[in-house]
Amino acid sequence: MFHKLYAMKQILLLTDFSANSKNAITYALQLFEKQACHFLILHIPTKSIYSTSDLMTIGNNSIYDSLVKKAEKKLDKFVKTLEATSNNKHATFEAIVDYDMLTDSVNQIIKSKKIDLIVMGTNGVTGAKEVVFGSNTINVIRKVACTTLVIPKGFKYKTPKELFLPLDVYDSLNSESFLKLKRFAKKFNASFNIMRIIENSVVSETEKTDREHINTHLNDITHAYLLVKNIRLDQAINQYLETHEKMDMLTLLVQKESAFERFLTGSDTKKISQNLKVPLLILHSQ
Incomplete structure (x- = not known):
C-alpha cells in the first residue's frame, strides 16, 4: 500500500551506464517502491566514451550537438526502460544530461530540484586511497551536502532492518x-x-x-x-x-x-x- 504519510521524495540517481550504477538504481527503485517519488537520472558523458568512429560519422553537423543528442538518446532509452519495469505506480522519472563537473552539476540540481537523496554505485579503481569507492563517489560525499546512499558492487536489495x-x-x-x-x-x-x-x-x-x-x-x-x-x-x-x-x-x-x-x-x-x-x-x- 502507498505510504500517504510521506510527501513525494526527490531522488537523484547517478548513472554512467555501468553495471554498478544500474545496480544502485535498481536498489533505489526497490527501496522506495511504496512511496511517491520523482526520480531524476543524471548522466554526465566523458570525452573518453566517444570513439574515433563516432567523430568520423558526425560529418558536417556540430560535434557538440551530435554528441549531446547521442547521450540524450541513450539516457532517454534507459529511463523508458526504468519506467516500464518499475513497480511503483506513484513514481515519475526525469532524464538529465549535463556536461559540467560532476559535483558542480549535482549541487546545481540539488538546489534547483530540492533533492532529498542521492543514490550512486561505486565507480571503480581510480586511486590508491579509493580502491572501492572511486573518486566520483568520494567527491560527492565530500563536496555535496546532501544525504547520499552508496551501493557496493553486486549488492542485491533487501529491506534495511x-x-x-x-x-x-x-x-x-x-x-x-x-x-x-x-x-x-x-x-x-x-x-x-x-x-x-x-x-x-x-x-x-x-x-x-x-x-x-x-x-x-x-x-x-x-x-x-x-x-x-x-x-x-x-x-x-x-x-x-x-x-x-x-x-x-x-x-x-x-x-x-x-x-x-x-x-x-x-x-x-x-x-x-x-x-x-x-x-x-x-x-x-x-
Whole structure:
C-alpha cells in the first residue's frame, strides 16, 4: 500500500551506464517502491566514451550537438526502460544530461530540484586511497551536502532492518542528521546498532549524554548501544561488521573536521571500503 504519510521524495540517481550504477538504481527503485517519488537520472558523458568512429560519422553537423543528442538518446532509452519495469505506480522519472563537473552539476540540481537523496554505485579503481569507492563517489560525499546512499558492487536489495551507526566524539544523537536517520529507520521498521568510539578520558560524560538522548529519541525503536575505547576507526567498523553479519546498512553522520571527514579523505577509506559489503548511507551535519 502507498505510504500517504510521506510527501513525494526527490531522488537523484547517478548513472554512467555501468553495471554498478544500474545496480544502485535498481536498489533505489526497490527501496522506495511504496512511496511517491520523482526520480531524476543524471548522466554526465566523458570525452573518453566517444570513439574515433563516432567523430568520423558526425560529418558536417556540430560535434557538440551530435554528441549531446547521442547521450540524450541513450539516457532517454534507459529511463523508458526504468519506467516500464518499475513497480511503483506513484513514481515519475526525469532524464538529465549535463556536461559540467560532476559535483558542480549535482549541487546545481540539488538546489534547483530540492533533492532529498542521492543514490550512486561505486565507480571503480581510480586511486590508491579509493580502491572501492572511486573518486566520483568520494567527491560527492565530500563536496555535496546532501544525504547520499552508496551501493557496493553486486549488492542485491533487501529491506534495511538492521542499521549500524558508528559515532565519533563529535557526533550527537540529538542532531538534525540523526533525527533524519531516525525517520528513515522508522519508515522501514529498522533497529539501530549504535557504536560510540571514544577515548578513556571522555567515557562517563559521553555515555551519560548518549543514554539521555537514546531515552528521548529511541524509546519506540529497537536499539543496542556499545562503547568502544581507544581503537582505530577503520578497525572498529570492520570488526563490528565482520562479527555482525546481519547488518543491512552502514550509516555515518559526517561533519567537516570530524574523524569521519578524515576517514573519507585518508587511508582509512581504503581499509574500510575494501571490506564494505553493505550499502553506506551518509548524512551530513549542518
